[in-house]
Amino acid sequence: MKRIISACLEQTIHFQLKEGIEKSIAAKNAKDDYECYKKQMERSNVKYKKVKKKEQPDGSIIIKIKKQYNNYKCDEYIN
Numbered sequence: 001m002k003r004i005i006s007a008c009l010e011q012t013i014h015f016q017l018k019e020g021i022e023k024s025i026a027a028k029n030a031k032d033d034y035e036c037y038k039k040q041m042e043r044s045n046v047k048y049k050k051v052k053k054k055e056q057p058d059g060s061i062i063i064k065i066k067k068q069y070n071n072y073k074c075d076e077y078i079n
Helices: 023-043
Strands: 008-015 048-055 061-068
Touching: 008 023, 023 061
Parallel strands: none
Antiparallel strands: 008 061, 048 061
8 A cells, every 4th residue: 555645846836818808918917817826825824835937028927836736745845
């Protein structure tokens, strides 16, 4: 029998601009989406660590994070 002791996901997420709306509004929406994503993880008590955040020239945001997977321990990955 096997048992998972710890697990962590490493993700790269691109908060893209929505097409068909003004660029400045789309860039603000991308930032708002990013903030909403962070708050949702905090509300869900998901442990995470931001590895890298880069704003693109078009106003979109790319983040690289390590986050807890299915409530498994992940301290060794995130610390």
